[in-house]
Amino acid sequence: MENTALEKMSSNKTFEGELIKYKFKSTALGGLEAQFNLYLPPKSQNDKVPVLVYLAGLTCTEDNGAQKGSFLSVASTQGIALLFPDTSPRGAGIEGEDDDWDFGTGAGFYLNATKPKYAKHYNMLTHITVELPQVIKDAGIPIDFTRQSIFGHSMGGHGALTLYLSSSTKQYRSASAFAPISNPTKCPWGKKAFTGYLQGGMEEAQNQYDATHLIARFKEPVHILVDYGTGDQFYKQGQLLPENFLKAARDANYDEFQVRVRSQEGYDHSYYFISTFASDHIHFHANFLKS
Amino acid sequence: MENTALEKMSSNKTFEGELIKYKFKSTALGGLEAQFNLYLPPKSQNDKVPVLVYLAGLTCTEDNGAQKGSFLSVASTQGIALLFPDTSPRGAGIEGEDDDWDFGTGAGFYLNATKPKYAKHYNMLTHITVELPQVIKDAGIPIDFTRQSIFGHSMGGHGALTLYLSSSTKQYRSASAFAPISNPTKCPWGKKAFTGYLQGGMEEAQNQYDATHLIARFKEPVHILVDYGTGDQFYKQGQLLPENFLKAARDANYDEFQVRVRSQEGYDHSYYFISTFASDHIHFHANFLKS
Numbered sequence: 001m002e003n004t005a006l007e008k009m010s011s012n013k014t015f016e017g018e019l020i021k022y023k024f025k026s027t028a029l030g031g032l033e034a035q036f037n038l039y040l041p042p043k044s045q046n047d048k049v050p051v052l053v054y055l056a057g058l059t060c061t062e063d064n065g066a067q068k069g070s071f072l073s074v075a076s077t078q079g080i081a082l083l084f085p086d087t088s089p090r091g092a093g094i095e096g097e098d099d100d101w102d103f104g105t106g107a108g109f110y111l112n113a114t115k116p117k118y119a120k121h122y123n124m125l126t127h128i129t130v131e132l133p134q135v136i137k138d139a140g141i142p143i144d145f146t147r148q149s150i151f152g153h154s155m156g157g158h159g160a161l162t163l164y165l166s167s168s169t170k171q172y173r174s175a176s177a178f179a180p181i182s183n184p185t186k187c188p189w190g191k192k193a194f195t196g197y198l199q200g201g202m203e204e205a206q207n208q209y210d211a212t213h214l215i216a217r218f219k220e221p222v223h224i225l226v227d228y229g230t231g232d233q234f235y236k237q238g239q240l241l242p243e244n245f246l247k248a249a250r251d252a253n254y255d256e257f258q259v260r261v262r263s264q265e266g267y268d269h270s271y272y273f274i275s276t277f278a279s280d281h282i283h284f285h286a287n288f289l290k291s
Numbered sequence: 292m293e294n295t296a297l298e299k300m301s302s303n304k305t306f307e308g309e310l311i312k313y314k315f316k317s318t319a320l321g322g323l324e325a326q327f328n329l330y331l332p333p334k335s336q337n338d339k340v341p342v343l344v345y346l347a348g349l350t351c352t353e354d355n356g357a358q359k360g361s362f363l364s365v366a367s368t369q370g371i372a373l374l375f376p377d378t379s380p381r382g383a384g385i386e387g388e389d390d391d392w393d394f395g396t397g398a399g400f401y402l403n404a405t406k407p408k409y410a411k412h413y414n415m416l417t418h419i420t421v422e423l424p425q426v427i428k429d430a431g432i433p434i435d436f437t438r439q440s441i442f443g444h445s446m447g448g449h450g451a452l453t454l455y456l457s458s459s460t461k462q463y464r465s466a467s468a469f470a471p472i473s474n475p476t477k478c479p480w481g482k483k484a485f486t487g488y489l490q491g492g493m494e495e496a497q498n499q500y501d502a503t504h505l506i507a508r509f510k511e512p513v514h515i516l517v518d519y520g521t522g523d524q525f526y527k528q529g530q531l532l533p534e535n536f537l538k539a540a541r542d543a544n545y546d547e548f549q550v551r552v553r554s555q556e557g558y559d560h561s562y563y564f565i566s567t568f569a570s571d572h573i574h575f576h577a578n579f580l581k582s
Contacts, residue, residue: 013522014563067359067562073570231304271358272305279364 006139009035015076016042019066028131029089030121036085036132037066038141043079050147050289051081052282053128053172055156055163058189059106062086065153070275074282080289081143083136085128087155092121102189103196109184110159111209114199122197129163129171149285151176153274154234157226158184161211161245165218173288174223176281178274179232182245183212189239212241215259216248224249224259225284227277229267297430300326306367307333310357319422320380321412327376327423328357329432334370341438341580342372343573344419344463346447346454349480350397353377356444361566365573371580372434374427376419378446383412393480394487400475401450402500405490413488420454420462440576442467444565445525448517449475452502452536456509464579465514467572469565470523473536474503480530503532506550507539515540515550516575518568520558 009021019039026034043049052075054065062084065071075082088108094117097104113122133145150172152160157180164175184190185205194205206213215222228235228242235242242261249259267273300312310330317325334340343366345356353375356362366373379399385408388395404413424436441463443451448471455466475481476496485496497504506513519526519533526533533552540550558564 012559012561012563013520013557013567015567019563070361070364070566072563072566073361229304266304268303270303272303272310272363275361275363276304276306 006135014039015072017044017072017076019072021062024135026089026127026131028123028127030092030123032089032091032121034086034089034127035062036083037062038084038136039066039072039075039082040141041076041079041081044081044142047079048142048144049079049081050149051083051143051145052285052289053083053085053148053150053160055085055110055128055150055152055159056087057152057154057156058087059101060087060156061106064271068271068275070278071282074279078282078286078290080282080286083132085124085132088124089121094118094121103192107155107193109155109193109197109209110163111193111197113197114204115197118197124159125163128159129167147289148172149174149289151178151281151285152180153178154240154269155181155189157181158190158209158211161224161226162209162214164224165211165214165222166208170220174225174285176225176284177227178277178281179228179235179240179269180211180226180242180245181240182226183210183241185210185213186241186244187239212245212248215245215254216252218252222254222258223284223288225281226259226261227264227280228262229264229269229273231266232269232273234269297426305330306363308335308363308367310363312353315426317380317418317422319414319418321383321414323380323382323412325377325380325418326353327374328353329375329427330357330363330366330373331432332367332370332372335372335433338370339433339435340370340372341440342374342434342436343576343580344374344376344439344441344451346376346401346419346441346443346450347378348443348445348447349378350392351378351447352397355562359562359566361569362573365570369573369577369581371573371577374423376415376423379415380412385409385412394483398446398484400446400484400488400500401454402484402488404488405495406488409488415450416454419450420458438580439463440465440580442469442572442576443471444469445531445560446472446480448472449481449500449502452515452517453500453505455515456502456505456513457499461511465516465576467516467575468518469568469572470519470526470531470560471502471517471533471536472531473517474501474532476501476504477532477535478530503536503539506536506545507543509543513545513549514575514579516572517550517552518555518571519553520555520560520564522557523560523564525560
């Protein structure tokens, strides 16, 4: 089955550029219709531009980051496109996929499922790393996919770190995260997702989908920025575990220039936290995307 | 009946300040519970700060501007508080108030209703100009209400312009609006609202609630900024009529330094439009609020 062409659903002029919502029939997601938002800065009217991929958290869609992230202003002035994928396939019709807010619909965890029940549809890893770049290129949209970076929030922070650290093609130049699930094999959200989606359970997860395990054995230079808030209820509940990721990075001899993990006093898990540090993160990526 | 004390419902640290949602039992709204958001910039930890009131559009609540407006960043650095009221009373139990999206709940039009059916509850004018400043002062929150300005979007742009131009106390130092309903007695939204809420119908409306009529007979210096987009569907449908407001202002000898109305090529009615010009508007008000 081939991906069908992109269909433009809406377009909004913003910060002199254009935010466009597209849909298409996704092969990676088993033939389901997938939606995403794409922000094209004004610079794209004359040149191909680099792209920063934003992965949203549990229960979110392609809209949350675009509407609430405060990313577009800085992306406009920096000449960087922003790609906002959805967080899971929608409407796969799998029994139980809509029962919980932290598993199934809205909770794809940016992996390729290996349990037969989910393997046809729950392939957000391939959707984001392979399929979306391909359909956007095929549509003739002026993005230079040799210059990609990735960031995300919570489950999407997990996605950004793991896609960055597991990409055999060095697909992304840098990664950053707001309140990421940093050691998911050690937290309730991750355990539930991995035992649900993966045939190989926690061992498969440790090999491919846990940023703390991945950084421990990574050998190349990295560019990683993480922010989390000390007032974040999920941090306090032990869902995020950024200290584990930081310790693994330092043990692997990554210094603060390669892996920076910042504790932000009093900030919580919301988009009010994200928007506060949005400009920092986009400027961080701009260092690598524009070089 | 007295207003009951403010109850804090939630608080989010953002841009080094704090966004707080409050509720209280509102006398102006006939004893109903009212909610609002208040952003306090970091400067408020040491000093009383000026306040900019944001009035949202049809169907919105106190959350839309706070979440999607991109206002908080600039308000933080400028040391200005932002007050986000709701757009109508909620739960008055009046027959028909929930039938339409452009009348009743979510569509209070920032007036005091005079038809008996609505007069007990639909008093957003008093709620915003009198009651909210009072309950916030009574709670000891460090805002200097001698330094207020006001802005808004669509129906809220109408509210900002009319409250500014009708305040006998010169309550607001400046007014600005995104895509305001600028001559509501001449457009379908306004006619529906005014004939619904006002005993005196269109004549009462022209005297008190139509910015184009108000500016035509205003005598004092003003500070007004208006932006609208040429791609705005409601502009194209004749709901906004900013040209009428501009013409009335020029006919009344207000020049472009006192009344500036900007046509923004290709922008629409959404928060993507608002966020693009958010920084402009807050800096405009800062000129007057900080002097």
